[in-house]
Amino acid sequence: MSARRIGWASLVACTSLGLAYALHAIAAAPRPPLEIWGVVGGDDVTLDGAVASPKPNSTSRPFLGDPLVGGAPVTRELPAGAHSITVRLAGCSERSFRIELQGTSKRSIVMLPPVASHCQLPPPPPRAK
Amino acid sequence: MRARRVAFALVVSGALSGFSCSPRPHGLPQGNGGPSKLLEPLPPPPPGSVVVHGPLVVEAVDPVRAEIGWDRELVRASRLVTYDVVVSQLRATCPEDVAPKRTADAMGCLAIADAVLPASCTSDTVHARIEVTVTYGIEVQQRCAGDGAPYAVPEAGDPKQLLAGHGSACFSSRNKFKPEATWTSLYALTELSIVEKPLLVVSDAAPLVGVLLDPASPPRACRDDGVFLDGTPGADAQSPSTATTKSSEELAHLLSARGPLPGEGTSLGVTGGAFRTEQELWEACRPAAPLSPTDPKNQLLPALRCQLLRQLDRFVREVEDAARPQTPKGASAAPSTSGSSGTGTVKP
Numbered sequence: 030m031s032a033r034r035i036g037w038a039s040l041v042a043c044t045s046l047g048l049a050y051a052l053h054a055i056a057a058a059p060r061p062p063l064e065i066w067g068v069v070g071g072d073d074v075t076l077d078g079a080v081a082s083p084k085p086n087s088t089s090r091p092f093l094g095d096p097l098v099g100g101a102p103v104t105r106e107l108p109a110g111a112h113s114i115t116v117r118l119a120g121c122s123e124r125s126f127r128i129e130l131q132g133t134s135k136r137s138i139v140m141l142p143p144v145a146s147h148c149q150l151p152p153p154p155p156r157a158k
Numbered sequence: 159m160r161a162r163r164v165a166f167a168l169v170v171s172g173a174l175s176g177f178s179c180s181p182r183p184h185g186l187p188q189g190n191g192g193p194s195k196l197l198e199p200l201p202p203p204p205p206g207s208v209v210v211h212g213p214l215v216v217e218a219v220d221p222v223r224a225e226i227g228w229d230r231e232l233v234r235a236s237r238l239v240t241y242d243v244v245v246s247q248l249r250a251t252c253p254e255d256v257a258p259k260r261t262a263d264a265m266g267c268l269a270i271a272d273a274v275l276p277a278s279c280t281s282d283t284v285h286a287r288i289e290v291t292v293t294y295g296i297e298v299q300q301r302c303a304g305d306g307a308p309y310a311v312p313e314a315g316d317p318k319q320l321l322a323g324h325g326s327a328c329f330s331s332r333n334k335f336k337p338e339a340t341w342t343s344l345y346a347l348t349e350l351s352i353v354e355k356p357l358l359v360v361s362d363a364a365p366l367v368g369v370l371l372d373p374a375s376p377p378r379a380c381r382d383d384g385v386f387l388d389g390t391p392g393a394d395a396q397s398p399s400t401a402t403t404k405s406s407e408e409l410a411h412l413l414s415a416r417g418p419l420p421g422e423g424t425s426l427g428v429t430g431g432a433f434r435t436e437q438e439l440w441e442a443c444r445p446a447a448p449l450s451p452t453d454p455k456n457q458l459l460p461a462l463r464c465q466l467l468r469q470l471d472r473f474v475r476e477v478e479d480a481a482r483p484q485t486p487k488g489a490s491a492a493p494s495t496s497g498s499s500g501t502g503t504v505k506p
Contacts, residue, residue, distance in 0.1 A: 154389035
C-alpha cells in the first residue's frame with residue numbers, strides 16, 4: 030500500500046512539475062505586440078479569426094513611430110509566428126493579409142486613408158490560364 | 159540624456175501633430191463594404207455588331223497599407239507597402255460598319271486607339287483593383303566607432319544578447335581608465351549601417367502592373383493571360399508576351415513613384431551602406447520644434463523607419479546602462495551620479 034502511495038505521489042509530483050514547466054514555458058515565450066493604426070470605430074478587424082475591432086467611438090490617432098506600445102486603436106500581444114488579419118474599413122471591401130511576428134519588439138501596421146471611389150472596386154476576374 | 163527623453167516624450171505625445179491618418183473622406187459610396195460586384199464580359203453583341211475594347215489604363219496607384227517590424231531583432235527588419243492599382247478599360251458595342259479600327263497589342267489582342275467612338279456605339283468603362291504588396295528588406299549592421307568591421311552576428315543564437323556583448327565591450331574598451339565625466343556615450347560609439355532594398359513583389363498580376371506602369375511600354379489591351387480586363391478572351395493565338403518581366407526593384411520603384419507614401423523619397427533612417435553614429439541617426443528622427451504637419455520627419459515613411467531606430471536606441475541605452483558599472487573608472491575625476499539615461503550630454 031505504501032509503495033502504491035509513493036508511486037501515486039511520484040506520478041502526481043511529476044505531472045505537476047511537467048505542467049508547471051509547460052505553463053512557465055508558455056508564460057516565458059515572447060509575445061510580440063502588434064499595433065494596427067489608421068482604423069477607427071466602425072471599421073472591422075479580425076486577428077486569426079477573432080474580432081479585434083477598435084472601440085466604436087475610437088478616433089484616428091497619428092502614427093509617429095513610437096518604439097513602444099501605446100496609442101494604437103488596436104494592440105494585441107500574439108505568439109511569435111504567422112498570423113492572419115482581415116481589415117474592412119468602413120465603406121470599403123475587406124482585405125486579408127498575413128503577418129509574421131518575431132522577437133519582442135512591436136510590429137506596426139498602418140492602414141492609410143482609403144480612396145472612397147477605389148476601395149470598393151472588384152479585383153479582375155481570375156486568370157484564364 | 160534628459161534632452162533626449164524630453165524629445166522622446168514630445169514625439170509620443172498624441173497631442174502633437176505629425177503624420178496622421180486624415181479623417182475619413184466624406185461622401186463614401188453607400189455600400190455595405192461587402193463583396194464587390196465582379197467584372198463580367200459584355201453579352202454577345204447583336205448580329206451586325208461587334209464588341210471593341212480600348213487599351214488598359216492605370217488610373218491610380220493608392221498606397222493602402224504600410225507595415226514595419228523586425229524579422230530578426232535588431233539585425234533584420236522588413237517594411238511592407240500594399241498598393242491598390244486601379245486599372246480601367248473602355249469597351250463598346252458598335253455596328254460593324256462603323257466600328258473603329260483596331261490594332262493588335264503584344265499579346266495579339268485587338269484594341270481601338272481612338273477614344274472617340276461613333277455615336278452609334280454604346281460604351282462603358284470597367285474598373286478593377288489589383289492589389290500589389292512590396293516587401294523591402296532592411297539590413298542593420300552595428301560596429302564600434304573606430305573599428306573597420308561590423309559586429310559579427312551569426313545566424314544562430316540570440317542577436318540581442320550577442321549585440322549587447324559587443325556593445326558592452328565597445329563601451330568599456332573605449333572608456334576604461336578615463337574619468338567617468340569624460341566617457342563617450344554608447345550612442346556616439348555605436349555606428350550603424352542601415353540598408354533598405356525591395357526584396358519581393360507579390361500580386362496576382364505583377365507582370366501586367368509592371369508593363370502598365372512603365373511609360374516606355376507600348377499600350378496593352380489584354381492581361382498576361384490574353385483576356386481583356388473583364389475576362390473577355392482577346393488573343394486568338396497564345397501569343398507570348400514580348401514584355402520582359404520587371405525585377406522587384408524596378409516594380410517597387412514604379413509603384414512608389416506613382417503612388418508615393420507620405421515622406422517617400424527621404425533617406426531618413428537609412429544610410430545606404432555607410433556607417434553613421436546611432437546618435438546622429440536618432441537625432442534625425444527628432445521632430446522639429448514646434449512640430450509642423452509639413453515637416454518631412456513627421457510623415458509616414460520616416461515614422462516607420464524611425465520606429466526601428468528608436469527601438470535600436472532603447473537597446474543601446476540599456477547596454478550602456480549595464481556596461482557603466484562594469485567599466486573601470488579613471489581615478490582623477492569625480493564619478494558622475496547617474497547612468498546614461500541621466501546625463502544630458504553626449505561627448506563625441
